[in-house]
Amino acid sequence: MAHVRQIKYLLSYRYTTKSQLPNRNNVVAGYFTCYQNPKQKQCAPTIYRDSNLKIKTTPPKSLRRAYFVALSMMQFTTSVPYLHQTKTHFSNSNPSSMNKNNQIPNRNTNIKPWFPTSKALTNFGDTNCMEQLLVHCADAIETNDVTLAQQILWVLNNIAPPDGDSNQRLANSFLRALTNRAAKNGTCKMLVEVSNARNNLNIETHRFSIIELANFVDLTPWHRFGFTAANASIIEATEGFSVIHIVDLSSTHCMQIPTLIDAIASRHEVSPLIKLTVADHANIDQIPFHVPPMLDLSYEELGSKLVNFARSRNVTLEFRVVSSSYTNGFASLIEHLRVQRLVYSGEALVINCHMMLHYIPDETLSLIHDTNLNSNSNSYVYDTFSSCSSSAAVTVTTTATTTSLRSLFLKAVRGLDPTLVVLVDEDVDLTSNNLVCRLRSAFNYLWIPYDTVDTFLPRGSKQRQWYEANICWKIENVIAHEGVQRVERDENIGKWEQRMRNANFQGIGFGEECVGEVKAMLDEHAAGWGLKKEDEHIVLTWKGHNVVFASAWLPA
Structure with a gap:
């Protein structure tokens, strides 16, 4: 059986003379696979069209990808930028067919080259084409195909400037992330020098003051949607309690709490006592990254300002900080709350989770074996990599079922018998261990923040730079990192719903008053934002696409 020896492609497609081919068929030049015959060393074309222009043989995936990149390059130059000096052989090469610069002239024909897409490939500003290029680049980096990866990076640098339109800036962010990944991937390290000439690969995330962060969060419904829905649900669930204990697991550093305090104060002549507990991982060494947005002051200072505001x-507000981290499923926080429930059993306990739980490790990062996962258990089981000093953390070696810290955290929360659990997060799945699948999912979701920013922030503004730097940070973490370094592991609403039900929670719907407040909030923003209800949950949408979901849960 013949073996593939090498694949060559042309930057222009053309036909050879009919007399050169068997059965007088036309070859689509650009698709050539050279087979080495054990008896006769010769190269024969394997991709051709018959007189009816039907493809007789399907080109291999690697050849289709190479031709796609070559066709992309035709839009910018007739010469190919190589990292190394490579010698390219052409079928039916003729010195007269070369111009004076030894370049192949671009010959237009009426026959389109074959490629598996429904859209024309000449529109390289199209997001589908950019996505294809990014996917091929990721595949080339993973296989250490330096030449192909460099060629795709070169094309992307031409079509995706960092100061272009929303689609170009989106593609540029993925380009930076892929370049950073290449820096860690064997022989592809040399690609960093290529992109460094065009892009600064360092992402500078801003540290916000409280006023800056409050104004920043109010710019878009991305967070305000969850704040509004959660506050309405909390007020309804805690009606009649004299003490409300709120555990705020939020990526926005308690920015939801001032509006909640205002709402409680307006509904009660004598306001209930509010206890606010937050998890602070600023001084924990095991944290791989500090997730943006970041504050420029300590949680103790933040708590003092919140107490004064209340x-x-x-x-009356009591503020407490517990040193705890998402890396081990907030183990020390769970133990602290367990002790508090034994002492203060008559208070309303609300677990408010706002875009924070997806940082807890899931099944794709580590497998944890637990022999006792029923909801009445007081044991909280951790994997052997957990660095928790709490007495609640144990390692179980007997295997019965397989779960994750994410599910174990929810089961531990259920063991606290909370009055209400609010879960707000981004409706996208970024947990795949396959880079290409993860890239596609992220690309088809993170176009939304780039698309929305034009509606509320002018070009060149500081806030816009901060906003897009945070998006770039997320993209880089999803694409460039693996293992414990990859902390952005979002799950869609379906997976979270299954986890909550497995932990013995039941969903409750949002009332008309809550939905009305959310709609009123959305009216303050651009017309593209919308709201829809899915079962007991509500979902924030942008131009009809799911963005963020909000859900409320009670112990079953």
């Missing part, structure tokens, strides 16, 4: 609204 006092100005005639609300």
